[in-house]
Amino acid sequence: MKAAANQLIHLDQVSKTYLMGAARVPALREVTLSIEAGEFTALTGPSGSGKSTLLNVCGLIDQPDAGSISIDGRATGQLSQKELTLIRREKIGFIFQGFNLVPVMTAFENVEYPLFLAGNAATDRRERVREVLSRVGLSELAQRRPDELSGGQRQRVAIARALVKQPRLVVADEPTANLDSATATQIIDLMHELGRSNGTTFLIATHDARVTSRCDRSIVLTDGVLQ
Amino acid sequence: MKWLWFAIKNVLRNRRRSLVTILIAAVGTTGILVGGGFALFTYTSLAEMAARDSGHLILAQRDYFKHDEDTPMQYGLDNYAALRDQIELDPRVRMALPRVQFSGLISNGDKSSIFIGAGIEPEAEFSVKGSTMRLISGGLLSPKTPSGSTPEIVLGSELAKQMKAAPGSGLTLLSTTTAGTLNALDVTVRGIVTVGVPEIDKRLVYVTLPTAQHLLLTDKASTLSVYLRETEQTEEMRGVVAALFPDHALQTWRDQAFFYAAVRELYNRIFGLLGMVIVIMVLFAVTNTLGMAVVERTREIGTLRSLGTLPAQIVRIFALEGLVLGIAGVGTGMLAAAGISVFLLFANVQMPPPPGRSEGYPLHVDFSWELYALTLVAILTLSIAAAWIVSRKAAAKPIVEALGHV
Numbered sequence: 001m002k003a004a005a006n007q008l009i010h011l012d013q014v015s016k017t018y019l020m021g022a023a024r025v026p027a028l029r030e031v032t033l034s035i036e037a038g039e040f041t042a043l044t045g046p047s048g049s050g051k052s053t054l055l056n057v058c059g060l061i062d063q064p065d066a067g068s069i070s071i072d073g074r075a076t077g078q079l080s081q082k083e084l085t086l087i088r089r090e091k092i093g094f095i096f097q098g099f100n101l102v103p104v105m106t107a108f109e110n111v112e113y114p115l116f117l118a119g120n121a122a123t124d125r126r127e128r129v130r131e132v133l134s135r136v137g138l139s140e141l142a143q144r145r146p147d148e149l150s151g152g153q154r155q156r157v158a159i160a161r162a163l164v165k166q167p168r169l170v171v172a173d174e175p176t177a178n179l180d181s182a183t184a185t186q187i188i189d190l191m192h193e194l195g196r197s198n199g200t201t202f203l204i205a206t207h208d209a210r211v212t213s214r215c216d217r218s219i220v221l222t223d224g225v226l227q
Numbered sequence: 228m229k230w231l232w233f234a235i236k237n238v239l240r241n242r243r244r245s246l247v248t249i250l251i252a253a254v255g256t257t258g259i260l261v262g263g264g265f266a267l268f269t270y271t272s273l274a275e276m277a278a279r280d281s282g283h284l285i286l287a288q289r290d291y292f293k294h295d296e297d298t299p300m301q302y303g304l305d306n307y308a309a310l311r312d313q314i315e316l317d318p319r320v321r322m323a324l325p326r327v328q329f330s331g332l333i334s335n336g337d338k339s340s341i342f343i344g345a346g347i348e349p350e351a352e353f354s355v356k357g358s359t360m361r362l363i364s365g366g367l368l369s370p371k372t373p374s375g376s377t378p379e380i381v382l383g384s385e386l387a388k389q390m391k392a393a394p395g396s397g398l399t400l401l402s403t404t405t406a407g408t409l410n411a412l413d414v415t416v417r418g419i420v421t422v423g424v425p426e427i428d429k430r431l432v433y434v435t436l437p438t439a440q441h442l443l444l445t446d447k448a449s450t451l452s453v454y455l456r457e458t459e460q461t462e463e464m465r466g467v468v469a470a471l472f473p474d475h476a477l478q479t480w481r482d483q484a485f486f487y488a489a490v491r492e493l494y495n496r497i498f499g500l501l502g503m504v505i506v507i508m509v510l511f512a513v514t515n516t517l518g519m520a521v522v523e524r525t526r527e528i529g530t531l532r533s534l535g536t537l538p539a540q541i542v543r544i545f546a547l548e549g550l551v552l553g554i555a556g557v558g559t560g561m562l563a564a565a566g567i568s569v570f571l572l573f574a575n576v577q578m579p580p581p582p583g584r585s586e587g588y589p590l591h592v593d594f595s596w597e598l599y600a601l602t603l604v605a606i607l608t609l610s611i612a613a614a615w616i617v618s619r620k621a622a623a624k625p626i627v628e629a630l631g632h633v
């Protein structure tokens with residue numbers, strides 16, 4: 001199937017099965033899905049429906065057993081681990097439910113890390129990190145370590161880390177699950193605002209109706225099948 | 228630099244565990260450096276002792292070292308004075324001393340005992356002996372025996388006890404001459420010395436070179452002992468002297484220092500084994516610390532991998548942590564070892580006499596750049612290797628699995 005011009009991700013008949021002891025548990029069953037560039041997509045479904053697996057294969061941190069995935073028009077099936085790593089480094093940002101910040105790094109260093117990996121010069125890194133931290137409202141807390149920040153502030157740092165390299169895709173797994181209601185709303189607004197201004201595509205697995213309501217599109221996964 | 232900074236922060240993450248690892252590496256390093264430094268001091272001391280005793284080079288007649296003599300001085304040097312003049316022209320040579328080696332019976336009139344004697348040039352000979360020979364009583368030999376008086380003799384302390392001799396006592400030396408007949412010589416004890424080895428002190432006799440030649444009825448010397456300004460020049464000068472006198476036999480102090488070779492062999496094994504045990508101990512300590520860190524940080528490894536960190540870069544992070552632990556440990560250990568070396572220089576701690584000797588010696592630990600550099604490289608290499616061993620599996624773990632690690 002030929003990718004449309006503004007299509008960022010295309011999944012074609014993607015299946016993934018996990019082995020749980022002797023039992024085979026299908027997580028994705030022949031999922032075919034296209035997401036447009038700049039689209040804000042919510043991925044919903046009950047627990048165990050395969051949302052995280054779908055995010056993982058879209059984020060290229062897991063590979064399907066069958067089917068194909070292409071990102072930005074590039075098929076990923078035959079790529080080596082190193083090539084997949086470099087695509088993630090360049091084009092994909094991650095926001096995790098548990099924030100997954102590096103505890104020994106300050107907020108500034110956590111956000112700087114993807115730029116450092118990409119080989120950006122120190123002055124460029126400094127400018128971009130300052131800018132993105134200012135946009136998430138954490139300029140004053142840049143030198144704090146994650147354990148010195150609240151849950152909402154940590155998730156802001158995670159969002160800044162995901163967006164600092166201006167990726168084509170941000171994959172977010174339950175980004176508001178560990179946050180109180182007011183903070184969750186702020187985080188959704190923030191992702192929306194930053195995503196829109198950068199033209200970044202968001203794929204967000206969520207149970208949160210507030211998130212779903214702010215997305216362009218909502219897709220539902222049940223027992224590994226796209227509804 | 229950023230990677231290194233990250234590694235330092237990670238090392239500081241669990242301070243107590245890192246501190247214990249650093250202390251183990253430091254104690255290990257100190258052990259290697261102090262043990263190795265002590266062995267080096269021992270080698271240097273033994274080498275100096277051996278060289279002072281025999282000379283750095285020993286020049287003799289062609290068959291002297293090959294065959295036993297049928298009669299005394301059969302393989303003696305008759306032109307030793309000319310050889311000596313020629314050798315002493317070289318500025319690297321401090322002096323060349325002729326010696327007459329002989330043996331026989333020594334008697335106080337009531338009792339006789341075997342002696343092993345040397346005819347020497349007293350002033351020069353006792354000056355090169357230095358601290359390896361200690362005067363217990365009386366004095367050393369006079370350069371020339373005053374006419375009309377009996378020749379002087381210096382005795383080993385144990386032999387003096389056997390002969391019930393003290394400075395001023397009269398004794399008789401009995402030895403075989405070059406003609407195969409017996410000759411006797413009355414002597415007066417001038418002094419009593421010890422070389423710190425009871426077995427040698429039991430037989431030791433020094434007389435002047437002319438006295439020994441007079442007793443043996445010869446004008447030859449057994450050997451010419453060549454003393455160099457620097458012991459390190461021994462091998463270089465061996466070539467020079469051998470080329471000068473191709474018709475003569477030549478040995479170095481190493482060829483004659485069986486004790487030195489045996490001790491060196493023994494210490495190399497003891498300290499080699501000790502070093503290996505320490506190195507394994509450090510390897511286990513670093514492996515254990517980083518192994519625990521890897522397990523605790525598996526989820527973090529998954530995060531870093533998802534952000535685009537290559538497995539090799541993950542291994543590099545842990546290798547740098549190993550390096551930081553190693554540097555801190557080795558650095559602390561080196562400072563401690565250097566401190567101990569300096570302390571021992573001034574503390575005058577005495578070691579008990581080694582087997583076969585009657586005198587102890589000061590405990591010193593030599594400083595050696597080579598030993599320090601070797602220890603640094605070994606501990607750092609091991610620390611990095613330990614990090615590589617424990618982190619390569621975690622770095623290659625599937626990202627989803629790593630992220631799901633609890």
